[in-house]
Every structure is written in structure tokens, then in C-alpha cells.
Amino acid sequence: MSRTVFWITFVLVTLIRVMLAAVLPLFGDEAFYWQESQRLAAGYSDLPAGMAWLLAPPMAIFGHHLLALRLPSVVAGLVTVLLLRAFVRQHHDEAAANVAGVLALLVPIGQAVGVLAIPDAALTLALIAASLALIRAISDRRWRYWLVFALMMALAWLLHWRAAMIYFGGLLLISAHGPARRLWQDPRHWLAQLLGLLGLVPTIVFNAALDWPSVRFQAVDRHEWGFHLGGLQMPLEQALVVSPILFLAVCWAIWQQRRTVAPAVRGAIWIGLGLLLAYFAIGCFADQERTRVHWPWPAWLLLLPALALQVSRSRWRWWLMGATAVSAVPVWLGLWAMHAAPDYTQQFGKRFGANFLGYAGLAGRVRPLLDAQPGTVLIADNFLLGAQLDWYLQQRPYVLDAPRNQEHGRQVQLGIWNLDESGLRAASWQSAILVVDDSALFAADRFPFYQSLCARVGGLQWLGEHIEADTQRQFTIWRVQRGPASATACAQPILSQVFPVEVRPDLVIVGGYAVQHHGRVAAVELRLGDRVIATDHLDPAGPVIEPPWPELQDGNGEHSGFRFELAAHALPSGANAYQLIARSDDGQQRWLGEVVLTGAMVQGR
Incomplete structure (x- = not known):
């Protein structure tokens, strides 16, 4: 396939992702990562420091805009594709490289990962670069490839704890891939591994000073570590997010590659398979509540070269690329619909729309209340609501202590920033606007929660509620007067x-x-x-x-x-x-x- 087809596809996908990045409503976790980027540190209670440090420069240069926030993810996703294409071209030919590049651009899950300001796009780039450098170091013993490997592994550790998963792929590589077995005795390999672990140093220093909050969240609090059958659904989930046709084609290509003589591509297969198997095993025991279908994305990219080699000279390559493109279209349309038709998308529930939608309208309702009385403090009932209001209103809110904050590893971080309830009590204020995400509360918890507010924040005055047009999101809005509140001075909701x-x-x-x-x-x-x-x-x-x-x-x-x-x-x-x-x-x-x-x-x- 000609390079013209690849570059046309590259430009079109780039334009689509840039457009989506500029208009897609802010996701809750994105808003919190932005808050972290405004307070740069050696680490945070939910993640290492890398994502915050990546987001800060474009925000400082281009200003407070969604595209500036998401620019690192857009760039990282596209650079990953170019890196993968260069790898295939180096070890096979340009026709296969172009096929691999087009497929990598169009895989459905990559359309979301390559747009949102979450660690996954940059983490994927670091893991792919580290894997390809390791494969190259097997045949080329120059130090440069070991240094690239070490640098990329350090970057991966700075971005997310999931960098640990790539070690399962590396272990399978040096155990099952003949040319890689010599790495067991190669001191440069082990030195590069040690240098890569230096990326953990800032995170360890941060955690050691605060009783290991990030470690406890990622390794203990978030996961029950009990076997559950839901994890066995992972192959089906992955078939859906990479498209069923591409899923089956990759499986076929891996089977076919057992007879080929492309050692570099076989090396990529071993790392990709190890990564997939590790995620499958972990998925049977790890957290089931939060979305994780995007985790194995680096593994699929490492497996695409095998498929590209098999179909690059076949007429089936056009059908395969066309089917993958068709599978990407619903993702593009779904992301665009959250901007253009939010009332339609919210009916699909929190995993699709609710964590993106409703906050801009809510902020428009709250802003006049804050402007009417300068010096009024803003309070949110959970960290996701607080981060969204901070983005839209540019006013740092205090956040009430809540199980939701703890479940997502953010309660400790709010305390570090003095934005939790302790910080609220210590601050000097008399009047506040309190916003409660009523739809996020369980029905049985609503009365005890609202009743507790009188003792926690002071007298409450009902100001109204904000309801999204589709009726799935409800927020209650209150004026708070600091000080002890009697029952009559502390209004309660219906x-x-x-x-x-x-x-x-x-x-x-x-x-x-x-x-x-x-x-x-x-x-x-x-x-x-x-x-x-x-x-x-x-x-x-x-x-x-x-x-x-x-x-x-x-x-x-x-x-x-x-x-x-x-x-x-x-x-x-x-x-x-x-x-x-x-x-x-x-x-x-x-x-x-x-x-x-x-x-x-x-x-x-």
C-alpha cells in the first residue's frame, strides 16, 4: 500500500481528533488531572506526577482551553502510530508499515485514548517505545537502545503504576523468544532496567512522606483481590473495543507468524501477548466498578505488525482497513454527540455520558450566585463535582469529605491542598454556595447526608436545583451561613x-x-x-x-x-x-x- 494512503488517513484522523479534543465536554478525571497540573508536585495520592507535568506546559502556553489540556494526549497518540510504522518499515517493508500505521490510527479504542487528557496515550507511547528499543537491543548491542529503553521505562513509571504490567510482556519475551534469552546474562539489560526504575523515585519520596496513599489506593483500597467471573469477559470486551474483525485477524496473524522468520516482529508478539495475558489474569481479581477496557491498548499496538506483515500484499488489506474504519466511526460519532447532542448521549449512563455532561450548565447557574456576593466560598460535595466546577468557574472549591473521594484515591490529595473539610473549617469565610450532586447519592443515603450538613458546614438556605434536560442529573444548590445551625435555620430538601x-x-x-x-x-x-x-x-x-x-x-x-x-x-x-x-x-x-x-x-x- 502506498504511503499516500497512510498520510491521507493520518491527516484525516488528526483533524478528527483535534476537533473532538477541542469540543468534547470535560471528563471528571480530566478535570482532576488539570487541578493537579495547577499544583505541580513530586507525586499525588492517585497517580505519579508525570501526567500533571505533561499538562502544565500547554495550558501555560495556550491558555485555559480544552484543546490545550488534551494536546499532550493527541500528540502522544499520533507519535505512537509513527513510531510503530517506522518499526515495521525497518524490519519488513514500507507497504506493511503503511498498513500497520493505518490500522493503528483507526482502531476504535484508540479514538478515545488519543483524545482525552488521561495518562493512557502518553503511557502507551512510553511502553511502545521501550518495547521497540528492547527488541532492537537484542540484535544491535549499542548503548543507545538501552538508554532509550531506560528513559522510556522511567517515563512510564512517572505516568502510571500500570507501567508494571509491561514487565510481564518482557518476561515472556526473554523466556520464550530465542534471540532474547541471552538478555538473562547481559549486564547492560539489567543496568537499563535499574535506570528505568529511577522513574519511581519521585513517587516513592512523595508516598513515603505521607504513609503511602497512592500505593494503598492502587494496590489495596481500589481492588478487593478476590476472584470474580466478570474478569472472564475480557476477551469479549476487547473484541468489541478493537472491533471483532480486527480481533480475529490479529489472532490469525499471531498463529501464522509462528512460521515466519521476522524475529523483531515475533519479539513484539511475545511482549504484546505477555501484556494481554497479564491484564486478563489481573482482570479476574481487580476492581470491576471502573472502566478498564482501555488498559490493554499498548498490547494491541504491539500485535498489529504481525497482522500487517500477513496482509500487506493481500487484497484483503483493503477490506480489513475499511472494516476497522467503519468500527471507528461510531466512536467518533459518540464522542461528537456528547458535544452536539448531550441529551441523547446521557441515556447510556455514567460510563458513557454522565461523567462528561451537565457541568457547564450547572456552572452557568452557579456563577451569578457567586458574583452577586464577592468573597463567597464555593463548596462541592465530592471531588469530581469540585474539579468540574473549578474548571468552568475558575474558582477553587472546597470539597466535603465523601466515600467517593476515598474510593477514587483523591481524599488524601484534597487534604494536602487544604481543600477538604478540615481546610474548610480552618479557612476564614462567612458565606458559601454549596452544590450537591444529588443524583450521585444513593436514595437511602440522602436523608442522613443532608441532615449531616447542618453540623458540618452551618445553616442552609435553599437556592434551587439544576436538572439536566434528560432528567438523569440533579444538583441541589444551597447558601451556607457559617456557624451553628438550629433545625429551623438549616433547611432540608424535599x-x-x-x-x-x-x-x-x-x-x-x-x-x-x-x-x-x-x-x-x-x-x-x-x-x-x-x-x-x-x-x-x-x-x-x-x-x-x-x-x-x-x-x-x-x-x-x-x-x-x-x-x-x-x-x-x-x-x-x-x-x-x-x-x-x-x-x-x-x-x-x-x-x-x-x-x-x-x-x-x-x-x-
């Missing part, structure tokens, strides 16, 4: 549950409960658009409900239920989304939920 819609012959029943601690819910309205369809005024004759919090004191007592009985034949034709809105005596108004009704056919949502 808490509720909407029961499943009940369908009877010719009758549709919508019900639930709405309560307010140290207050009273006066009425619940059923609305269709801007029109109030029905109103249930809560009173002693209302439905008797027992909310899950016995200590909650609502003015309605046990009569806190609401109920709407609607004649099915009177419902408008088609599916219509009805909104439930509660009003309390103190003027608070809250959205309780949505039900979709259509004639006698009812679907709760």
Missing part, C-alpha cells in the same frame, strides 16, 4: 420516591411519597409540559406512607403519600412525559420524577 405506575381497567394510578425534615410538603403537582394536570394537596386524609427514615420529622406525619387517579381513556394519544413537582410550605419546589403515559399502555421511567 425527599421522595415515585412508585411504579399502577394500571387498572380504565384507570392509571401514579403515586409515591414526598417528605421534608422539619418542614412540610404542601402539594404535589402532575404536569404535562407547562400545564398542571392535577394537584394533590397533602393533608391528614392522604395516603399513609412509611419512608425509610424513621427519625425524619415531616409536618404531614405518616400521611406523606400522594396519589393521582387518571382515566386511561382521557389520556392524550401517543407517549407523553408527565412531570411530578412538589412544593413545601417554606417555598421549596423540587422535581420528583417523570412518568411516561400513553392511553392504557403505561411505562414508568
